[in-house]
Amino acid sequence: MLKPKRIHSASRVQIVIPASPVRPDFFEPGMEALKAIGLTPQFGKNVYRKFRYLAGSDEERRIELLDALRDPLIDAIFFARGGYGSPRILTNTSDFTGLSPKILLGCSDITSLHLYFQHLHNWVVFHGPMASGDFARNQVHLESLQNALMQTGPYTLAPDSVETLIPGDAEGILHGGCLTLMETAVGTAWQPDWTDAILFLEDVGAKPYQIDRVLTHLKTIGLFDRVRAFIFGEMKDCLQTENQGYTLQEVILELLGPLNKPVYFNFPSGHVSGLNWTLPLGVRARAGNDPSFRLEILEGAVV
Numbered sequence: 001m002l003k004p005k006r007i008h009s010a011s012r013v014q015i016v017i018p019a020s021p022v023r024p025d026f027f028e029p030g031m032e033a034l035k036a037i038g039l040t041p042q043f044g045k046n047v048y049r050k051f052r053y054l055a056g057s058d059e060e061r062r063i064e065l066l067d068a069l070r071d072p073l074i075d076a077i078f079f080a081r082g083g084y085g086s087p088r089i090l091t092n093t094s095d096f097t098g099l100s101p102k103i104l105l106g107c108s109d110i111t112s113l114h115l116y117f118q119h120l121h122n123w124v125v126f127h128g129p130m131a132s133g134d135f136a137r138n139q140v141h142l143e144s145l146q147n148a149l150m151q152t153g154p155y156t157l158a159p160d161s162v163e164t165l166i167p168g169d170a171e172g173i174l175h176g177g178c179l180t181l182m183e184t185a186v187g188t189a190w191q192p193d194w195t196d197a198i199l200f201l202e203d204v205g206a207k208p209y210q211i212d213r214v215l216t217h218l219k220t221i222g223l224f225d226r227v228r229a230f231i232f233g234e235m236k237d238c239l240q241t242e243n244q245g246y247t248l249q250e251v252i253l254e255l256l257g258p259l260n261k262p263v264y265f266n267f268p269s270g271h272v273s274g275l276n277w278t279l280p281l282g283v284r285a286r287a288g289n290d291p292s293f294r295l296e297i298l299e300g301a302v303v
Contacts, residue, residue, distance in 0.1 A: 001124045001282040004076070004101040006302035007149050009038035011075040014068040015047070015131050017055040019109040020083025022047060022132040027080065030136035034078070037142065041131070042074070054085045062089045065113075069099050076149070080132040082108025087184065090116055103149055103302070105278070106130055107270040108204075111177030116190040118175075118282055124301050127177055127200070127269055128278030141268070141275040148278040152300035159277060161266045162231075162293035165253055168262035169288035170229035174281055174297070176200030178270060183214045186221070195226045198285045198295075202233025204271035207240050208251050215255045229262040229287045231295070236271045264293055 007013070013034060027047060034041040044064060049056040056064075068077050086109045093116070104110075104117060105126040114125040126148055129140045147155045175197040176182075182201075185191050203211065218224055230252075238248055249265055256263055264287065269277045280301030287295050 002101045002122050003124045003301060003303045004103045006152060007039070007076050007103060010040055012040045012042055012073060013076045013078050014071070014074045015041055015043040015080050016065050016068050016077050017047065017080040018061045018065055018089055018113065019055065019085035020053060020081060021050040021055040022080050024048065026136040027132040030080075030132045033135040033138065033140070034131065041078070053083070054088075058088045058091070061085060062092060065089060066095065069096070069102060074102065076103035076105065078131040079104070079106030079110045081130050082106065082110055084109055086110060086112040089113070090190070105149070107276070108178050109181060111181035112185065114177055114281060115182065115185050115192055119190045119193065124280055124282035126278055126301070127281055129276040134276040139272070139274065139276055141277040144277040147297070148280045148301050150302070152302055154296065154298050154300065157277065157295040157297065158293065159268050160292070161268055163249070163265040164289045164293060165249055165263040165265050166257065166261065167289050168229065169286065169290070170198060170262050171284070171286040171298075172196040172198045172228040174198045174200065174279065174283055174285040176231070176279070176281060177202070179203040179211065179214055180206065183217060186223075192223065194223055197227050198229050198231065198287050199227045200231045200233065200267065200269065200279060202235060202270040203238060204236045206238050208238065208244070208246075208248050209240070211235070211238060211248065212251055212255065215252070219255065224256070224259060227261060230256060230264065231267050231287060232263070232265045233270050234266055234268055234272050236273060262287060262289075264289070267295070
């Protein structure tokens with residue numbers, strides 16, 4: 001995998017809005033929060049553009065991303081928010097050539113862009129907080145962000161919220177993102193390859209039967225065959241009803257238990273109620289639960 005250059009205090013970070021539109025009451029506090037940790041956010045003149053449910057036309061959003069990727073003065077790209085729209089950019093990538101890797105930080109709908117740059121450009125990418133969202137709400141886990149983006153050595157992530165559903169140790173390449181977006185990538189040129197993967201899966205507002213349907217699909221077509229361990233996110237608001245009489249963990253165990261691989265639940269990255277932890281995707285990692293859950297990032301994600 002190709003690793004981007006690390007960022008540091010005063011690095012220039014371009015804010016790109018490839019999906020749904022942003023609101024001033026989130027965008028402006030988000031920019032102040034980035035400045036507060038020493039970064040220099042930059043963004044276009046028309047950040048509040050809107051076309052239907054999108055942050056401008058497909059071409060406007062595509063060019064904004066392409067310009068940021070090509071600009072040698074930009075040190076990293078932080079995506080403003082998810083929602084919907086990133087996959088539409090990928091219908092025209094004929095000029096996404098000759099690019100040097102840059103930090104791409106975001107989650108949710110950004111999973112489509114992460115998959116594209118991972119599988120077609122061989123980049124390490126970063127699943128974590130959004131510039132016009134988590135930063136604005138003061139919901140950024142700073143230590144994991146700094147470890148992933150600002151230093152070049154191994155480190156360990158050990159949030160105490162994680163539940164062990166099936167214990168065990170596994171080592172592989174850390175992959176993952178938003179479950180819904182990863183399923184929609186099946187059949188595309190950026191369809192994920194989870195060979196020897198520590199696979200992180202998360203989503204928001206999906207009912208248990210919908211998660212069942214996606215997991216069953218991915219399992220049936222063989223994409224889970226060579227996964228070494230599963231780590232689920234918080235799965236925020238993934239309920240049928242408040243008193244549904246069963247847990248999502250039970251649904252997951254029924255589907256993935258027969259694979260006889262470690263399964264963990266409630267890693268706080270992506271759609272979360274508290275702090276959003278940053279995960280580097282495309283690096284070697286080791287997951288285990290002795291004596292409690294830990295995710296060891298075995299190599300630096302940046303150079």
